[in-house]
Amino acid sequence: MTVRPAHISHIGLMVHDLEGFVRWYEEVLGFQVSDRMPFSEDYPYYEGVWLRCDSDHHVISVFGLREPDPGEPSTSRAGRQGLHHLAFEMASFDDLRRLVRYVREHDIEIQGMRTGGPGTQLRLYIWDPAGNIVELCWAMDKVGWDGSTRPYDPVTHVDIETIDIDEWLAMKGREFSHRGVAREPQRQ
Secondary structure (H helix, E strand, O other): OOOOOOEEEEEEEEEOOHHHHHHHHHHHHOOEEEEEEEOOOOOOEEEEEEEEOOOEOOOEEEEEEOOOOOOOOOOOOOOOOEEEEEEEEOOOHHHHHHHHHHHHHOOOOEEEEEEOOOOOOEEEEEEOOOOOEEEEEEOOOEOOOOOOOOOOOOOEEOOOOOOOHHHHHHHHOOOEOOOOEOOOOOOO
């Protein structure tokens, strides 16, 4: 038996009209931009925008697609609008690490394991049976009362089973702990 996610974290989408998409979510639903990040030429998208509607760093990550290569087969995901990934938050680092072990033990192909970038969460990417990317993450940043986000490090490939979690948590900050997100005691 594997470990269950705690809740849905966010959705990642790919769109042709990035600015129109962002503007619509800002104007119609009151979302706010947490971060923007350009991508290098070897990606099918040129920029990502991370949007929030609460204190989570993002609930939508949206990627602006480049014009598709005319030589690219029409069955390719590159250049196609729609779902990029669906993300689930794990309750603790231990749960995320157990899930990585489960995936490896059951020969489920890993697309990647990363940290850094907007939101600075630890994450594992795998494919579901329909070919959708599933992100399983832990410790996404929260946005403070002033609405500012932390400067993010570049996206870095890691191995969640061997990462020095104490060093990573020292970078992350005191609001996170090894077992999960530390909560302030309730005042009565």
